[in-house]
Amino acid sequence: MCVDLDGTLLRTDSFVESLLARVRREPRAILRLLGLLMTERFKAKAMTACDFVFTAEMPLNQGVVEVLRHERASGRYLVLATGAHKEIADQVSAELQLFDEVLASNGSGNLTGRRKRDALEARFGRGGFEYIGNSLSDIAVWRACGSAIVAEPSLAARIALRILRLPTQKIEAPSSLSKWKVFVGCLRLHQWLKNLLVLVPLVLSHKVMEWWRLLAAWEAALAFSFVASGLYLINDLMDLDADRKHPHKRNRPVARGDCSVTEAVWLSSACLGFGMALAAAISPALAGLMGIYLLSAVAYSVWLKRFPLIDIFMLILFYCARILAGALAADVHLSPWLIQFMLFCFLSLSAGKRVAELLMVSSRSEALERRGYRQEDLDLLTLFGTGASLVSVLIVALYVNSPDVVQLYHHPYMLWMLCPVLLYWFTRLWMVIRHGELEGDPVTFAFYDRATWAVSAVVLAVFMAAL
Numbered sequence: 044m045c046v047d048l049d050g051t052l053l054r055t056d057s058f059v060e061s062l063l064a065r066v067r068r069e070p071r072a073i074l075r076l077l078g079l080l081m082t083e084r085f086k087a088k089a090m091t092a093c094d095f096v097f098t099a100e101m102p103l104n105q106g107v108v109e110v111l112r113h114e115r116a117s118g119r120y121l122v123l124a125t126g127a128h129k130e131i132a133d134q135v136s137a138e139l140q141l142f143d144e145v146l147a148s149n150g151s152g153n154l155t156g157r158r159k160r161d162a163l164e165a166r167f168g169r170g171g172f173e174y175i176g177n178s179l180s181d182i183a184v185w186r187a188c189g190s191a192i193v194a195e196p197s198l199a200a201r202i203a204l205r206i207l208r209l210p211t212q213k214i215e216a217p218s219s220l221s222k223w224k225v226f227v228g229c230l231r232l233h234q235w236l237k238n239l240l241v242l243v244p245l246v247l248s249h250k251v252m253e254w255w256r257l258l259a260a261w262e263a264a265l266a267f268s269f270v271a272s273g274l275y276l277i278n279d280l281m282d283l284d285a286d287r288k289h290p291h292k293r294n295r296p297v298a299r300g301d302c303s304v305t306e307a308v309w310l311s312s313a314c315l316g317f318g319m320a321l322a323a324a325i326s327p328a329l330a331g332l333m334g335i336y337l338l339s340a341v342a343y344s345v346w347l348k349r350f351p352l353i354d355i356f357m358l359i360l361f362y363c364a365r366i367l368a369g370a371l372a373a374d375v376h377l378s379p380w381l382i383q384f385m386l387f388c389f390l391s392l393s394a395g396k397r398v399a400e401l402l403m404v405s406s407r408s409e410a411l412e413r414r415g416y417r418q419e420d421l422d423l424l425t426l427f428g429t430g431a432s433l434v435s436v437l438i439v440a441l442y443v444n445s446p447d448v449v450q451l452y453h454h455p456y457m458l459w460m461l462c463p464v465l466l467y468w469f470t471r472l473w474m475v476i477r478h479g480e481l482e483g484d485p486v487t488f489a490f491y492d493r494a495t496w497a498v499s500a501v502v503l504a505v506f507m508a509a510l
Contacts (some may be wrong), residue, residue: 048123049126058126067148127147155180169187171189172189186209225296241267248375258375265342318333351416383438387438397424399482
């Protein structure tokens with residue numbers, strides 16, 4: 044019995060994971076790797092094979108593993124036949140202790156498709172072996188083997204099997220979710236809520252009733268949502284190893300293997316392309332801002348997130364980019380008061396996110412070290428975040444006392460009520476963070492928090508009374 048590795052035994056692609064590991068370790072290597080991928084793919088495999096590390100957290104197809112264990116117990120001769128590099132295949136074989144023989148790619152060619160078929164026929168004879176695979180390139184092997192077995196086949200493989208009417212056996216997938224549900228889960232639709240920040244400049248400019256401005260702002264929010272989803276997928280790919288060790292992030296579709304790394308790349312490209320096209324349709328200025336945001340976010344995922352404090356300031360810029368996008372899309376004036384408030388508010392929220400992550404992990408594991416933070420930084424980051432929240436409330440107080448307010452509100456003194464309300468909200472948020480009850484992004488948490496909704500209702504009432 045012969046079995047493929049990538050997408051069959053492993054619910055991921057070892058070559059893509061080795062590429063990502065090399066990019067994480069040496070970002071400058073990406074240009075050379077792209078050149079090899081377009082010309083000599085097998086050399087790229089040989090170059091990055093040493094970067095692949097098989098771990099216990101890596102997603103295995105448990106259905107295939109159970110079949111192999113049963114066959115091994117019955118005395119079957121098991122062969123790992125894969126297009127992955129020999130160094131990777133040997134590593135997996137040594138860890139699983141299931142295979143009697145390994146056939147894999149080397150530095151001179153890829154063992155895929157017809158090459159794999161010829162190698163297996165030369166070793167066992169035509170029809171002298173069973174083969175478990177999943178991809179379109181496995182069609183040639185299935186046509187030559189004695190028994191074809193399919194495990195989580197790709198869409199192209201399913202179509203080819205139906206056209207050729209090849210008799211196959213099927214190993215059921217461990218996940219009960221359909222691919223469409225998996226892809227929707229990859230988009231992290233709940234994170235789209237934070238893109239409502241795009242509407243803030245329009246609302247505070249008192250021009251929200253002008254339908255064309257409102258429509259443009261909503262379109263900008265949608266563009267940001269798709270670009271952000273594409274960037275989340277890039278971040279998931281760059282953080283695969285750390286996410287698999289994380290108590291909550293290991294359930295993300297890419298880390299769990301429900302969405303393959305190849306599918307994640309294509310889905311990310313589609314989201315980024317649609318988001319950028321929508322931004323360009325709204326205005327060239329918004330498209331330029333979105334391009335800067337995109338490049339900055341990629342640099343953050345690949346490199347900048349490793350540096351403590353710099354990663355916090357990058358998060359602030361990402362939040363503020365949404366505010367600026369809303370002003371550009373709706374063509375409204377961006378108040379300096381709003382900019383100052385948002386800078387310190389987002390500084391508080393970004394620091395809170397890091398404090399929550401530090402509290403979630405009790406030891407100095409890789410999940411913390413990759414960002415450069417240690418447990419000793421908890422008090423400093425807490426002081427940093429709570430101080431920023433107080434400054435943001437102070438800015439509101441200064442704004443209420445400024446001449447600008449009289450031009451927009453009939454009863455500006457009513458706005459003084461915002462200060463105690465915001466003080467309560469920030470103080471409560473930081474209590475939630477310090478109690479270890481915050482999971483994920485503080486902005487997203489705010490949209491689901493009942494107390495935040497109550498505070499929002501009070502803020503809205505204050506604004507209406509002031510108007």
